Amino acid sequence: MNKPEPIKTMKVDQLPVAVYASSEGLGLAAALDTREIINAAIAERGEANIILAGGNSQLTYWHALRELDGIGWSKVNVFHMDEYLGIDPDHKACISRFLREQLLDFVEPRSFHPVPAQPADAEAACREYEALLRQHPADLVGLGWGENGHMAFNDPPFADFDDPAWVKVVTLAEESKRQVTGEGHFESVDDVPDQAITLTIPALLAPEHVLAIVPEARKAEAVRACLKKPIDEARPGSILRRTPHARLYLDQDSSAQ
Numbered sequence: 457m458n459k460p461e462p463i464k465t466m467k468v469d470q471l472p473v474a475v476y477a478s479s480e481g482l483g484l485a486a487a488l489d490t491r492e493i494i495n496a497a498i499a500e501r502g503e504a505n506i507i508l509a510g511g512n513s514q515l516t517y518w519h520a521l522r523e524l525d526g527i528g529w530s531k532v533n534v535f536h537m538d539e540y541l542g543i544d545p546d547h548k549a550c551i552s553r554f555l556r557e558q559l560l561d562f563v564e565p566r567s568f569h570p571v572p573a574q575p576a577d578a579e580a581a582c583r584e585y586e587a588l589l590r591q592h593p594a595d596l597v598g599l600g601w602g603e604n605g606h607m608a609f610n611d612p613p614f615a616d617f618d619d620p621a622w623v624k625v626v627t628l629a630e631e632s633k634r635q636v637t638g639e640g641h642f643e644s645v646d647d648v649p650d651q652a653i654t655l656t657i658p659a660l661l662a663p664e665h666v667l668a669i670v671p672e673a674r675k676a677e678a679v680r681a682c683l684k685k686p687i688d689e690a691r692p693g694s695i696l697r698r699t700p701h702a703r704l705y706l707d708q709d710s711s712a713q
Contacts, residue, residue, distance in 0.1 A: 457524065459488045463708070468683045469697035473704045475711045479671035482707045483516030486669050489703075490517075490596060491527050493665050497595040498528045503566070507535045507589075507597040507655070507663060508559070509608070510551035512639045514600055517669045518559040532565040533592055537599065537608040538654040539571035541578060541625060549641035549648075571623075571653050578625050582653060586622040589655075594663035601670045601693040604631040605678040609654035615692040622659035627651055657695060666702035668693070673709040680713035 460481035462474035476482040490506075497504035508514070521527070539551050546553065552570035560568055569588055575581035599607050606612065611629035633648040642648050660666070670679060670693075682693035696702040 457484070457488070460485050464711070468704075469687075470700045471683075471697045471702055471704055473683070473706060475706045475708065477708060479516045479707045479709070480520075482669065482671050482705045483518075484520040486517050486598065486667050486705050487520035487524055489665075489667060490521060490598065491524055493596045494527055494532060498531045503531045503533060504528070504596070505533045505535070505592040505594045507537055507594050507599075507660070508555060509537055509599045509669075510555050511600050511602075511636075513672055513675065514598065514669060515558060516671065517598060521559060522562045527563070529563045529565045534560060534565045534568045535589060535592070535594065536569075536571055537597070537660065538652055539573050540649040541573070541651040541653055542649055543573045545573050549636065554641075571655075575653075578653065582621065582623040582625065585653070586659070589622060589659060589662075596665045596667065597660055597663040598667045598669055599660055601668065601675060601678050601682065602632060603635045603674055603678055604629065605682050605691040605693040606632060607657060607660055607692050609652045610657050610660075610692050612690045612692060615657060615689045617657055617689055617695055619656035619658050621656055622662075623653060623655055625651055626654050657692060661695070661699055661702075664701060666696065666699060668696055668702060668704045670704065671707040671710050673712065675710045676713045679706060679710050 464475040466473045494504040543550050572581045633645045637645050682691045687694040
């Protein structure tokens with residue numbers, strides 16, 4: 457399968473940016489890069505460790521991964537980056553369930569380590585998940601930007617570029633609650649849990665490769681802010697501009713501004 461050619465490329469500070477004609481082209485390009493990274497890790501160490509996001513904007517990327525031949529999924533350990541605290545694992549908005557239904561049930565990786573939704577002790581669960589991540593250094597993270605520029609649930613009021621923890625409990629910003637409601641995961645903003653467990657920004661930037669997959673017009677303002685305004689925790693995604701091992705994939709809609 458041939459890799460789509462970007463219609464535009466640029467570099468913003470240290471961040472390479474590629475703009476594709478469509479969300480599908482963006483997803484395929486990121487999936488092909490993912491295959492290369494996974495298979496290189498398997499060739500070197502016999503396994504690969506990857507961290508994946510859980511939002512609607514990742515669907516074309518995941519669907520491309522489902523269709524690609526030649527990925528050694530039986531040697532891939534999958535982690536993910538956030539989960540609503542207290543949510544029923546069978547709820548349609550449960551992030552680990554969404555990831556399973558849209559990708560993992562198709563590709564059958566060696567293992568999947570979900571962020572716990574209903575831990576008996578949330579702080580202990582954070583420490584345990586951080587230990588798991590440190591035991592399995594990630595080759596790749598495939599993440600997105602929220603409509604407020606967040607990565608995972610590191611929303612602007614709480615994002616910390618130098619967070620000492622890798623996993624923590626956070627309170628969700630109202631804008632994040634509105635976003636996931638608008639995506640159809642909840643019936644109303646009031647139904648969204650108030651808290652979540654998230655990987656922090658240092659944990660998301662620790663993998664050897666950071667692929668930021670950001671399609672759709674609703675992300676255009678976040679893209680503009682993260683690329684054009686100063687690097688700041690008010691725009692969490694802007695940190696990628698000083699992350700030399702990151703790359704940003706946009707489509708025409710998300711790059712419109």
